[in-house]
Amino acid sequence: MEKIKLVLPGLAYAHRNTIIDIIFFLLLGLLSLTWFKGDFLINTGDLGFPLDRISHFIQSLYIWNGSVGLGSMNPQALAGALPLRLFLAITEIVGFSVVVAEKITYYLSFTLSGLSMYFLTSTLIKGEERRIASLISGIFYMMNFYVMTWVLPFFMLTWTFLPLILALFIKGLRERRGFRYTFFMGFVG
Numbered sequence: 001m002e003k004i005k006l007v008l009p010g011l012a013y014a015h016r017n018t019i020i021d022i023i024f025f026l027l028l029g030l031l032s033l034t035w036f037k038g039d040f041l042i043n044t045g046d047l048g049f050p051l052d053r054i055s056h057f058i059q060s061l062y063i064w065n066g067s068v069g070l071g072s073m074n075p076q077a078l079a080g081a082l083p084l085r086l087f088l089a090i091t092e093i094v095g096f097s098v099v100v101a102e103k104i105t106y107y108l109s110f111t112l113s114g115l116s117m118y119f120l121t122s123t124l125i126k127g128e129e130r131r132i133a134s135l136i137s138g139i140f141y142m143m144n145f146y147v148m149t150w151v152l153p154f155f156m157l158t159w160t161f162l163p164l165i166l167a168l169f170i171k172g173l174r175e176r177r178g179f180r181y182t183f184f185m186g187f188v189g
Contacts, residue, residue, distance in 0.1 A: 017131055021118065021131070021134070021135060021138075022115065024135070025111055025114045025115050025118065025138060025142075026111055028111070028114065028139070028142065029107050029108075029110050029111030029114070029142075030107070031110070032103075032106045032107050032109075032110040032111075033103055033106075033107060035106065036099070036102075036103055039097075039099045040099070041098060041099060041102055042102065042106070049098065049101075049102050049105075050085075050088065051098055052092075053085070053088040053089050053091065053092040053098070053101065054089045054092050054093070056085060056088065056089075057085040057086060057088065057089035058089075060074075060085050062074070063075045083157050084105070084156070084157055087105070088101055088105070091104065105156070109156040109157070109159075109160045110142060111142075112160050112161070113141055113142055113159060113160040113163075114138040114139065114141060114142035115138065115164075116138075116141075116160060116161055116162070116163040116164035116167075117137050117138045117140075117141035117142075117163040118134045118135065118137065118138035119134075119163065119164055119167045120137075120163035120164065120166055120167040120170075121133050121134040121137040121138070122134040123167040123170050123171055124167075124170070141163065
């Protein structure tokens with residue numbers, strides 16, 4: 001128990017700036033909540049947020065979509081079933097409204113995209129400029145106007161985690177721990 005007490009303060013001190021930066025991104029992510037006016041959804045076009053999240057998740061488990069015309073193949077839905085659609089189904093099971101679920105989704109996507117780019121930049125850059133470059137690139141990636149207005153809900157995960165996947169790939173090559181990082185890339189990808 002004594003070792004744990006000695007290690008944790010040293011760990012917190014060594015990564016103090018990183019912890020401060022993460023808290024900064026968590027707070028900056030709250031900006032996404034200002035996009036919502038009252039209890040309205042954000043409409044991003046014809047692929048908006050699903051109103052019945054459980055049935056949308058169940059439908060995405062099949063490669064045939066019978067709800068469109070006479071039916072159509074839908075193999076790409078299976079890829080998005082687990083991360084985003086499972087999360088949305090859980091929000092409905094827990095009892096969150098559609099608006100609250102969308103707010104949580106936008107907050108997480110907005111915040112995690114900045115952290116993802118922060119991690120990529122801190123992986124690529126070493127030295128004194130590392131922290132400031134990581135902060136600026138994370139903020140720039142979060143505040144990208146094109147992405148904030150045109151990324152459809154089901155492509156958000158790709159946009160959010162692409163820098164993290166690339167950073168894990170680079171770290172796996174550098175540290176020669178490919179299997180470990182491949183597992184993490186598959187999990188977030």
